[in-house]
Amino acid sequence: MGQMISLSEISKIIDNWLRATFNPTWTLIIEMVIAGVCVIGLFAVLGLVLVIMERKVSAWIQIRLGPNRVGPKGMFQSMADTVKLLVKEGLTPDGADKFLFNLAPLIAIVVAMLLMAPIAFARDFQMWDINIGVLYVSAVSSVMVISILMAGWASNNKYSLLGAMRSGAQIVSYELSAGLSIIAIVILTGSLSFNEIVHSQVDGWWIFKGHIPVLIAFVIFIIAATAETNRAPFDLAEAESELTAGFHTEYSGMKFALFFLAEYVNVFIVCAIGATLFLGGWMPFHIGSWQGFNQVMDYIPSSIWFMGKTFFLIFLIMWFRWTFPRLRIDQLLNLEWKYLLPISMFNLLLVTAMAILGWHF
Amino acid sequence: MITPGLYHILFISTALFFIGMYGFFARKNLITMLMSIELILNSVNLNFIAFNKYLWPGRLDGVFFTIFIIAIAAAEAAVAIAIIINLYRSHKSIDVEQTEEMKY
Amino acid sequence: MSNALQIALIPLLPLAAFVILGLFGNKYVNRSAGIIATFLLASSAALAFYTAYQYFFEYGKVEGVYQKVTAFKYTWLQFSDQLSIDIGALIDPITAMMLVVVTFISLLVHIYSLAYLKGEKRFATYYAFLGLFTFSMLGLVLSSNIFQMYIFWELVGVSSFLLIGFYYDKPSAVAACKKAFIVTRFADLGFLIGILVLSFYAGTLDFNTLIERLTSLQSAEFKMATAASFMGISALTWGLVLVFIGGAGKSAMFPLHIWLPDAMEGPTPVSALIHAATMVVAGVFLVARLFPVFQISPIAMDVVAYTGIISALIAAVIACTQTDIKRVLAYSTMSQIGFMMFALGVSKTGGEAGLGFTASMFHLFTHAMFKALLFLGAGAVIHYVHSNEMKDMGGLRKYLPITHITFLIACLAISGIPPFAGFFSKEEILLAAYHHYPVIFYTALITSGLTAFYMFRLYFSIFWNKQTQVHSEHSAPHDSEKHGEGGLAMMLPLIVLAMASCLAGFIHFGNFVTADGKPLTTALHLLFSVAPVVLALAGIGIATWLFLRQNDSPVKYSNKLGNLYKAAHQKFYIDELYGFITQKIIFNLVGRPAAWFDKNIVDGLVNETGNGTTTLAEKIKAFQSGKVQQYAIYFLGGVMGLTVLFIYLWK
């Protein structure tokens, strides 16, 4: 294939070199270290990019300039923010449970890291091709809520506690419809593995295969993902106007930065999952048997495809934030329990019927 | 250190079981007692999976028992929590000693 | 049978009325309940008439003999290959006749009640009960097996109970309905045992098979039934007598008659329907249904005959002294049923000797007409006067002309004055008794004279005699006209029944209803009729002399009769006798010891068990502390103890 050098080839080269140089145990350890460094690096980059992206997108939507002092067009603004957060004093409020207070952001970031493991970033480039990938993701992401609850409780602050409870209710609720919409794809694919799900879209992304249930599932997934990451219009957990930032009111400095980072990474992760499930992951865009076009598309590296799709979804979610007004907590829960959940259950039935009757392409 | 096998896991599950037992005896708060029960259930699950893996790897019965126990544990926890919260509303306490009057 | 549905509908329509009105009546259709029930019953009556017509004139007769036709039959409870309880319908001449009588009287009572019970709070309930009663009665006459009949028999008892106790806020009504229920229930016990005896020996419950097996002298069942004996009397006779006790209870035969006069506490149309025309003849119907079997046992026949004549005489004597008009009618009913009963008792099967059976059924038929008429007439009077007592009445002929005329017709009919219906049937009964049972014949003759006397005593007391002012106390004079006769709904049944009472006697009953199904021609002996008619006229004469004008001769003569009058007035102390037996003897000798045993031994045992448990519980209560954790520790200790026990100690 006339392709540019791909991530999988780079990783293969490194792997071969390591195997040739060290014994297997060490190879494993070094590879783990490399993966860890890569993930941390990715986190840093993502944090920087997403923060500036959010600010720019919001400025663009609200027809204003946004950050424009640091660096060209304000591009280094988030760097400056990071430096500020790093040097700021980390305060721990009086009466807080220090152990849990410190543990909470750590859990948040660790969970975000663990979630990275099964995601296929490019063709044959995946840290852990676990055969229950989708289930793994929804399982591990449910630990996220614990860190929020922990932060809220440990702060010994009633706003934090309220924010944490709201957030807990919200995440637990929306996990249901997110899970159900994921299962729609799982049913069509017949596998839980990310790798297989991506490969099942080789002749067309699920979103473009013309299944109505898939479209419904996609919409529900995007809504649920927005809610699960506590983003506006579902940012009830933070709710600056009522709770003065919710569960991380008392956090400052590095710990706050960790929460902040975890939040953005989570946005990235859910968008990556959405892209994998519905938009074909790293699969290039193909049109039927239009060979020429398809080859041009194949020439674009798969990692670019993946990132492109993911960032498209991130952009979508940011767009929501600056477009829709915020919901009240009861409206939020009503939306989930009275509308999304029934719809996604019905959708699940529909997709099951389709899969059994073989109505898919 | 020896390579871990069935007996190691059984040791862990038994230890978990009796830690749960201890919690159930020594705690007075209903929520912590519920947590102890969860530990006990988990030790059972661990046993099932260990037996399934080491004694009958071709079969799935241990897996199914575990799945059903997890499902039932979820139901049990939900009901227990509902009861505890109701108790809290009426007694303003979730101390197990305070629930004694329920025997009348 | 193609007309199975048609026959099934006859009882089912009243049942529908019961269900509809019972469930929704009081709430939704209270006002129109009467119309609904009447309409349903009219349909039922039309079907019954049509069925009877078909039976008598189209298919019933095969080679000159009326057949027993099983319209339909479903097996319900299968006990063994042979023995099963079925639900079915059996049509034979008496069933067809009873269908007509029951639906006809019931329909008229329904119509009559429209006016009589207007404005009653539980109007719909009343009609529901009427529907239930009609259903049960129709089911009873249609029953194809003895157990089905028993079921409906009890249903009749229940609905009678409900209707007697309809005014349940009146203590006397409550007492009366309880009494009626207990007495008939007591008699039904005999019936049930009789059923068990008969069906045990016959090996079946089905009427046709039962009659067939127990009447053929060669059959194994017959031999067994006659061979087995108890106290020197064969099992068959015992069974029949026991069955007859059930019939006697329902038909108010002596000495089980005590409930009937009290049953007059129910609404008057109910008395007309149940306690005059239909339910009380159930006993007669039962005997008639099993007539071929009764025929086998002379003892049973004698029991029937003598019970009948004793009841007839005693009731007639008591009736002469009663002052409550409904009670007079009640005793007269009992007396007339006594006539029917002994007519059955003296009858034989076949030919001229079977006259008793025909006469009995004929009398049943005519009696239903004129007795219902009497009761409905009495109802009209009571409606007007608001009293049951004779002393509150008198001279009502001006206010109630139609009632007066129809009542007179009925009185003439029951007294046996030609050409009214009662004459013909009573003549036949007397004729049937004449040949072989002189004692019965003469007693019956006297009784029929007494009948004329007390009926006209009643008639004159109500419509002639003194002037009454009672009505003006209760109702303003200006509306007495309107109020008096009770409108068309009350008058129509009276007129129809009066016509029936006039004409029913001319039906040649022997053509239709006989013991063996073959037509029977009875010659009417003119000379024979002289004695009864003269006696009846004499009775009427005495009554006219004593009661036409208000005078003191009735009192004088009753004083002269002294103790006899007093005894008759007190109904020969039979109620008191029952009271004495139950309260003094049974309560003291059986009830008290049983109560003592129950209180001290049975209860004592239970109480001691309870006390012992409580004491024990008090001692071990500490273990049941309500502390969950303690329980858990006990549990763990128990499990571990058992583990040690089973693994180390008890290998």
Added chain:
Amino acid sequence: MTGSTIIFYLLALLTLVSAVLAVTSRQIFRAAIYLLFTLIGIAGFYFWMQYDFIAAVQIIVYVGGITVLIIFSIFLTQQAGELLPKQKIGRQVFAAAAVFCSFALVMLQMINHHFTVTADQSTTPTIAAIGEKMLATTEDGYALPFEVVSILLLAAMIGCIVIAMRPEDTLPNEQDLQQK
């Protein structure tokens, strides 16, 4: 001494230590967090035994469900920063002694009993196999228990709603929270 062994002992340490802390900590929220670590440790054991599916289910239900539920009930019934009252020392000792004796007894039995461990432990169930067996109606299928458990869950859900329903006016969000 391979990586797998190290992981096993680390997991065992995590599980047992946090289990002990979960039943002894006097800060109830911490107890819940220790319980969470125990549960995660057990999930780790499942991963270690390559029963990935069960591990994921364990995390979803226990960590994402039951622990959250417990934490919520703690939120609703306790004050932050409040210590649980001290338990009588006699009782603790008694419970510990009873439990330790039982533990010793059971361990003794277990060691004396010889399980016939199969040599081949490579096969781990696939999800397809689990799914097929779960809905199989054949002799050793689990369709019936599956249905029974479904009905049980439904009944429990309805039961919870009924129990938690408060007749007086109440904040709607609080009620919603309790229903989960």
